[in-house]
Amino acid sequence: MKTLKIAIQKSGRLNEKSVELLKNCGLNFENYKSSLISPVSNFPLEILFLRDDDIPEYVQDGIADLGIVGENMIEETEVEVNYLQRLGFGKCTLKIAIPNNSDITDLSGLNGKAIATSYPAILGKFLTKNNIKSDIRMISGSVEISPGLGLSDAIFDIVSTGGTLKSNGLKPFADVMQSEAILIGNKNIENQDLIQELIDRIQSVLRAKETKYVVLNVSKENLQKVIDLLPGVKSPSVVPLAEGGWVAVHTVIPERDFWGKISQLKQAGAQGIVVMPIEKIIV
Numbered sequence: 001m002k003t004l005k006i007a008i009q010k011s012g013r014l015n016e017k018s019v020e021l022l023k024n025c026g027l028n029f030e031n032y033k034s035s036l037i038s039p040v041s042n043f044p045l046e047i048l049f050l051r052d053d054d055i056p057e058y059v060q061d062g063i064a065d066l067g068i069v070g071e072n073m074i075e076e077t078e079v080e081v082n083y084l085q086r087l088g089f090g091k092c093t094l095k096i097a098i099p100n101n102s103d104i105t106d107l108s109g110l111n112g113k114a115i116a117t118s119y120p121a122i123l124g125k126f127l128t129k130n131n132i133k134s135d136i137r138m139i140s141g142s143v144e145i146s147p148g149l150g151l152s153d154a155i156f157d158i159v160s161t162g163g164t165l166k167s168n169g170l171k172p173f174a175d176v177m178q179s180e181a182i183l184i185g186n187k188n189i190e191n192q193d194l195i196q197e198l199i200d201r202i203q204s205v206l207r208a209k210e211t212k213y214v215v216l217n218v219s220k221e222n223l224q225k226v227i228d229l230l231p232g233v234k235s236p237s238v239v240p241l242a243e244g245g246w247v248a249v250h251t252v253i254p255e256r257d258f259w260g261k262i263s264q265l266k267q268a269g270a271q272g273i274v275v276m277p278i279e280k281i282i283v
């Protein structure tokens with residue numbers, strides 16, 4: 001059987017979460033920082049550790065079959081690859097920012113202005129869509145210092161907390177793109193079965209992250225009220241307790257409305273609520 005190759009970031013913001021995700025999929029490999037390739041001992045897969053900039057093209061060209069990289073890099077490099085799975089980490093927003101004292105008040109104010117960025121392709125598409133002609137200046141590092149140096153009137157960059165903007169006298173002006181890490185695949189991939197197996201494993205890890213396993217005790221007269229609060233679950237398990245008239249309910253609750261649901265369950269008579277992380281959910 002042909003061995004698959006997956007490219008992940010060697011070091012940087014996506015490295016740790018990418019390694020963690022693959023390990024949670026039950027893949028055994030050494031995470032040597034010094035090596036470029038690490039074989040997986042219990043799955044026909046090799047892990048290539050690369051700079052994130054190189055991952056989209058490696059996957060497009062088939063040097064790697066799969067890759068984990070930010071959507072921003074895929075957009076910027078304009079590669080032809082399959083989007084296989086959003087991964088829920090590495091979230092960030094690409095924004096245009098302007099100096100606090102700028103006289104630019106709306107998008108059309110960017111006409112004729114210089115915008116510094118490491119993402120000229122994404123910015124170019126955004127400006128064209130909005131009928132704006134700016135002078136895009138490609139800078140590879142520390143884009144945010146360029147207005148202060150008189151090199152540009154605005155910047156376009158990844159912003160997460162906004163702290164870097166603030167400390168450089170800049171303010172957010174327009175959101176252009178949301179990004180997160182994504183699993184991409186080569187367009188002409190052959191090993192479909194193996195890839196599907198890997199995607200299934202990744203999805204089961206992601207699903208587990210989104211939910212918590214909850215066990216609670218409730219008296220039989222309040223049981224229906226508790227069950228009514230648990231839609232989406234096919235049928236919670238109900239186990240009799242040694243104390244007559246009481247049962248334990250086992251169920252899963254989505255992380256996103258977790259606290260709201262817990263307080264509703266308490267009001268409905270749930271007691272002794274125990275919450276546990278879930279490792280995998282296989283459907």
Ligand code: ATP
Nearest residue numbers: 009012013014051052053070072090091092158160
């Ligand atoms: P490399 O050495 O691999 O080229 P890099 O310095 O270009 O690394 P990182 O800063 O590690 O890249 O960011 C990798 C990706 O992480 C980004 O392309 C983006 O998708 C995502 N990301 C998430 N949050 C942020 C953030 N606050 N700043 C920068 N990137 C972020």
Ligand code: ZN
Nearest residue numbers: 051052053054
């Ligand atoms: Zn990079």
